[in-house]
Amino acid sequence: MKALALLLLPALAFAAPPPAARRVSTLLVPMDPGAEAASVQMEGYMNAALGQFAGMSVRKSEELFGMPEDPEAKASLDRGRKGYSESVAAFDKKEYEDAERKVRATLKELQGAAAAMRGCSPLCDALALYAALLHLRGDTEEAKLALIDLMALSPTHELSPKRFSREFISLRVQVATSRTSQLRGSATVKSRPAGARVFVDGEAVGFTPVTLPTLPIGKHMLRVERPGFRQYGQLMEVATDDVEVTANLVPTSAYKAYDAKLDRVAGEVSRAGPKASGVAALIQSLGLDRLLIGTLRSQGEGSELTLGYYDGRTGERMAGRRMALQGDEYGQLKNEMERVVNQLVNSIGEKVSKSRDPLDNRGGMEDWSGEDRGGRTKAQDKQRKPGDDPLDGVSGTEDW
Known part of the structure; x- marks a missing residue:
């Protein structure tokens, strides 16, 4: 056993590490205002399709160019949280005038914090406290207006019976069933x-x-x-x-640098030449290995998409496609983007799936399209025995 272990050790020690995943991404260059409105959504659909392939590490646009918070909004949110804590402390001590003064200042701070907020807190909590203070001093109509704002922000926001009076909680129920709240x-x-x-x-x-x-x-x-x-x-x-x-919207410095290269890149993608030095330089500047890049133009109620799949080292255009899109009235755009990505990637032989499960990511309708999702084998690639019906397993919609 010791001898066997010694024989195995060198093989284990010098085993080749697994290959690093290719860093890939999708970028669309909008050529007009109408195309600009659809480009980000389409990039997301195509990146999701690239994520179906093993050996690929998808870099989303926000990773490439950043999407920073508004620092002023973040500062306002921090001050608002602190102000709310002080307001609650004063309210619990029954120092109502001080609590109202502090909660008014808190709400003023939170007016500028929306870009940094991911939930209703502390804005909803501060509005509830403000409405309760107005109700305590007899200003019922103003309290109702504050409750209208609270319910617009969060219809299910709960009022603590330990903090708020039964009369105030009843007022909230009254406002919730009023005609004004239904507008x-x-x-x-x-x-x-x-x-x-x-x-x-x-x-x-x-x-x-x-x-x-x-x-x-x-x-x-x-x-x-x-x-x-x-x-x-x-x-x-x-x-x-x-x-x-x-x-x-205020662009990041990374996006400005990218935007400065777009005229040259869009021209290379549109001409669909075998090599594109501008695209190669862009891929390398973004730290990618491969890039699916295209130009998007409005065309009546639809759009025209020209795509190229490029190697980052050489700028070689490994695959390409030009297609007309008919909009997204019936939610078909996501499937169309997945289909074209699969066509391009499969056409250069990258047929490796992330999962060994033959039913993984299958919805039961794969035979409606002849495209190979994430590198999975096409139904028409299966070997048939002599004498089998040539139309067996064909649905008639493969060319779609």
Whole structure:
């Protein structure tokens, strides 16, 4: 046994380490304002498809270019949290005038903290405390307005019976069932540049420009994020009239450097030559091994996408595709992006799946498309025995 162990040790010691995963990403260059609005969402779909392949480490756009917090919003949030703690301490001591003064200052601080908030706290807590203080001094109508804002932000926010009186909690129930609380308004959120992800009260609601038709009236936390730009936020006041907000996003230095190279890169992708030195330089500057990069143009109600899959060392265009897209009316865009990514990657022979489970990531409809997801074997590649029906296993939609 000792001799066997000695024989095995050198083999173990000199075993080759597993190959490092290729660093890959997707970037789309919008060629007009309409294409700009769709580019970030499409990049996300394609990066998700690249993630189906083993041996690939997908770098998202926010990793490449950053998406920093607004430092002023972060500072306001820190001051708001401290102010709320002091307000609660004064309230619990029944020092109501001091508590009201402090909670007013806290709410003023939190007005500028929306870009840094990921949940309703401490804003909802401060609003509840403020409404309770107004109710205590007999200003019931103002207390109701504060409760309307609270319920717009968080309809299920709980009031602690240990802190708040039974009468105040009953007032909240009364406001929740009132006609005013049932009113709705619409808000349209835009950004420069377009295509930014929009969050309202912590929930993702779409990409700019987006119209939200049925928001409860009152205050709402708005946050706008686009890779390569500083996060934007504000407390948005929704009324029965339409509201429009435009976020002017501030680019990071990494995105500015990338943007300066886009004219040359877009030209190389559009010409679809065998090698692209500008693309190679871009890939190397981003620390990638391979890049799926394309140009996107609006075309009527749809768009035209020109894609190239490039090697970072040589700038070689290993695969490419030009296609027309018909929009996303029925949610088909995600599947189309996955399909084209699989076509390009599979065409150069990278057919390795992340999972050995033959049913992993399969929804039962794979035969509707002849494309190979994440390197999985195509149904039509299976060997058939002589005499088998040549149409066996063919659904008639493979060319889709």
